[in-house]
Amino acid sequence: DARVTQTPRHKVTEMGQEVTMRCQPILGHNTVFWYRQTMMQGLELLAYFRNRAPLDDSGMPKDRFSAEMPDATLATLKIQPSEPRDSAVYFCASAGLVTDTQYFGPGTRLTVL
Amino acid sequence: RKEVEQDPGPFNVPEGATVAFNCTYSNSASQSFFWYRQDCRKEPKLLMSVYSSGNEDGRFTAQLNRASQYISLLIRDSKLSDSATYLCVVKIYNQGGKLIFGQGTELSVKP
Numbered sequence: 651d652a653r654v655t656q657t658p659r660h661k662v663t664e665m666g667q668e669v670t671m672r673c674q675p676i677l678g679h680n681t682v683f684w685y686r687q688t689m690m691q692g693l694e695l696l697a698y699f700r701n702r703a704p705l706d707d708s709g710m711p712k713d714r715f716s717a718e719m720p721d722a723t724l725a726t727l728k729i730q731p732s733e734p735r736d737s738a739v740y741f742c743a744s745a746g747l748v749t750d751t752q753y754f755g756p757g758t759r760l761t762v763l
Numbered sequence: 764r765k766e767v768e769q770d771p772g773p774f775n776v777p778e779g780a781t782v783a784f785n786c787t788y789s790n791s792a793s794q795s796f797f798w799y800r801q802d803c804r805k806e807p808k809l810l811m812s813v814y815s816s817g818n819e820d821g822r823f824t825a826q827l828n829r830a831s832q833y834i835s836l837l838i839r840d841s842k843l844s845d846s847a848t849y850l851c852v853v854k855i856y857n858q859g860g861k862l863i864f865g866q867g868t869e870l871s872v873k874p
Binding site for chain 1: 805806807808809850861862863864865866867
C-alpha cells in the first residue's frame with residue numbers, strides 16, 4: 651500500500667531554532683507539494699516541485715522558509731529561524747504524471763514556543 | 764475574497780439525514796474540481812472528483828455548475844462515520860497541478 655511518509659510526526663521547538671521536515675513521496679510520483687494548515691488560514695500551498703525542480707514557491711515566506719528536493723525520494727522543508735506563528739500542521743502531498751489526485755502524508759505537527 | 768468559499772458549518776445532523784454542502788469558486792480558469800475529506804487530526808483524502816455531468820458514488824453525489832461557478836456535495840442516509848470536514852478543491856488551468864482548497868465544512872452526524 652503506497653503512501654507518502656513524513657518525519658517527524660510531531661515537533662516542539664523554541665523560537666529561533668531551525669526546523670527541518672522531511673517527506674518521502676510515493677514511488678514514481680513526480681510532483682511534490684508542501685502545505686501548511688492552521689485553524690485561521692485553512693490549508694495553504696507553500697511550494698511545489700515537479701521532477702525535483704521548484705515550480706512555484708510563492709506561498710512560502712522566503713526569508714525563513716526553504717524547500718528542496720535533493721533526490722526523487724526526498725523533499726525537505728526548512729524553517730530558520732522558527733517563530734511561534736509558524737506553529738501549524740505541515741503536509742506533504744505527491745501526485746503522478748497523469749492523475750489529478752494528490753496523496754497526502756500524515757503531516758508534521760509543529761509547535762514553536 | 765477567497766478563491767474557494769464554502770458554507771462555514773458546522774452541520775449537525777442525525778443519522779439517516781440528507782445533507783448538502785455548497786462551494787463557489789472565483790477563478791473562471793478553474794479546470795478540475797474535487798471534494799476531499801479530512802478526519803480530525805488526519806490528512807485530507809480524496810473523496811471524489813466532480814464532473815460537469817454530475818457524478819455519484821454510493822450515497823455521495825457531486826454536482827458542478829460552471830456557469831455559476833458552483834459545486835455541491837450531497838450525502839444521503841448519513842452515517843456516524845461520515846463525520847469529518849469536507850474540503851472543496853479546485854485545480855487551476857495551467858498551474859502545474861496546483862490545488863486551491865476551501866476552508867472546509869465540518870459535519871457531525873449524531874446517533
